[in-house]
Amino acid sequence: MRIMVTGGLGFIGSQMVRWLLDNEPDVDIINVDALTYAGNPANVADYADNSRYQWIHASIADRAQMEPCFADKPIDAVINFAAESHVDRSIQSGVPFVATNVLGTQILLELARTYHVPRFLHVSTDEVYGSLGPNGLFRETSPLQPNSPYAASKAAADLLVLAAARTYQQDVVITRCSNNYGPYQFPEKLIPLFVTNGIEGQPWPLYGDGRNVRDWLHVEDHVRAIWAVLNSGKSGQIYNIGGHTEKSNWEIAEDLRAILGLPASVIVPVPDRLGHDRRYAMDAQKITKELGWEPRIAWEDGIASTVAWYQQHEDWWRPLKTGAYREYYRQQYGESGTTRAPSASR
Ligand code: NAD
Numbered sequence: 001m002r003i004m005v006t007g008g009l010g011f012i013g014s015q016m017v018r019w020l021l022d023n024e025p026d027v028d029i030i031n032v033d034a035l036t037y038a039g040n041p042a043n044v045a046d047y048a049d050n051s052r053y054q055w056i057h058a059s060i061a062d063r064a065q066m067e068p069c070f071a072d073k074p075i076d077a078v079i080n081f082a083a084e085s086h087v088d089r090s091i092q093s094g095v096p097f098v099a100t101n102v103l104g105t106q107i108l109l110e111l112a113r114t115y116h117v118p119r120f121l122h123v124s125t126d127e128v129y130g131s132l133g134p135n136g137l138f139r140e141t142s143p144l145q146p147n148s149p150y151a152a153s154k155a156a157a158d159l160l161v162l163a164a165a166r167t168y169q170q171d172v173v174i175t176r177c178s179n180n181y182g183p184y185q186f187p188e189k190l191i192p193l194f195v196t197n198g199i200e201g202q203p204w205p206l207y208g209d210g211r212n213v214r215d216w217l218h219v220e221d222h223v224r225a226i227w228a229v230l231n232s233g234k235s236g237q238i239y240n241i242g243g244h245t246e247k248s249n250w251e252i253a254e255d256l257r258a259i260l261g262l263p264a265s266v267i268v269p270v271p272d273r274l275g276h277d278r279r280y281a282m283d284a285q286k287i288t289k290e291l292g293w294e295p296r297i298a299w300e301d302g303i304a305s306t307v308a309w310y311q312q313h314e315d316w317w318r319p320l321k322t323g324a325y326r327e328y329y330r331q332q333y334g335e336s337g338t339t340r341a342p343s344a345s346r
């Protein structure tokens with residue numbers, strides 16, 4: 001089976017690449033990745049010479065670059081991870097988010113149709129559903145109410161994928177997952193940012209009152225779910241994926257403080273993210289009932305092994321926190337790392 005993985009040099013896509021090469025001997029992978037700031041060949045360095053793996057440096061938003069990737073040899077499935085993925089960056093400017101997440105998805109859908117790719121799996125997110133109050137869960141039938149430019153671009157892409165199913169009977173499936181954590185996550189996201197700042201002796205900028213809630217899932221459980229949906233999901237369907245692990249950002253900080261042995265003073269409240277969604281929580285019964293998928297990695301084990309990974313892989317994350325990222329960080333959080341002004345990201 002020849003699978004095109006897009007965004008396979010990022011956090012989740014690279015986990016998919018490594019997992020497939022380790023566990024599915026009949027799968028060959030073409031990894032199409034534009035190598036943005038979030039893409040990193042080091043994420044698949046151990047697999048770069050594998051005869052079943054190939055990386056093509058191309059943007060999904062550029063049809064001329066993408067067409068040869070489809071024309072070369074038949075592809076059995078596309079798994080579309082490629083995206084601009086960071087909410088705070090989308091608050092600075094939504095333009096790259098629309099280009100990759102919306103236009104890029106449409107270009108992929110059209111090429112997959114032209115070249116008769118039997119199945120297209122689109123990786124989406126819980127953020128398309130908007131924000132919950134203290135109770136309730138997102139279901140696949142919940143309305144789309146995205147709030148950030150990032151979430152709106154992901155919701156737009158989902159609608160294009162569903163339109164392709166309806167209009168052309170294209171075989172598509174959509175997965176919507178909650179917040180992932182694990183190794184190789186770019187240190188702009190909450191957990192790797194706090195862990196690496198903790199190791200460096202830097203403060204933890206906690207937005208607003210720190211009571212915003214996310215539902216956390218280990219990235220390995222996410223890629224197992226994607227594999228189940230790719231193989232057995234019903235055409236045209238959406239599958240929620242969640243970890244049954246709701247935690248406020250305060251609770252995350254407290255768990256990380258306990259593992260790293262840091263004082264309470266490491267947590268520094270900073271001004272809130274604009275339009276900050278209060279709570280995400282997934283009802284993932286459909287994928288469990290239909291496909292038998294369930295999360296396997298308990299939070300306590302997953303977070304301990306994740307922190308250990310960052311402790312053991314300073315060579316991976318230290319270079320990422322320099323250069324252009326350092327500039328972005330200064331813009332977001334100020335020189336001290338604690339003076340974040342909401343207007344800085346307007
Ligand atoms: P990431 O930012 O770590 O990686 C994105 C990858 O896509 C990078 O390798 C980047 O180089 C590549 N890319 C960006 N623009 C591209 C383009 N135009 N053409 C080709 N490649 C391009 O993101 P991630 O956290 O691994 O997320 C992967 C997918 O999963 C995204 O679609 C995201 O919306 C979705 N998702 C993420 C989470 C999460 O918690 N991280 C949760 C649910 C869904």
Ligand code: TDX
Pocket residue numbers: 085086087088124125126127178179180188189190191193205206207212213214249273
């Ligand atoms: O410095 C920080 N301080 C802080 O309090 C950062 C970076 C984040 N936060 C808060 C904001 C959120 O409530 O932590 C929570 C998690 O933030 P992010 O790691 O930026 O993730 P989130 O905005 O929830 O989005 C993530 O999950 C859904 C991914 O980045 C998306 O790609 C995915 O779709």
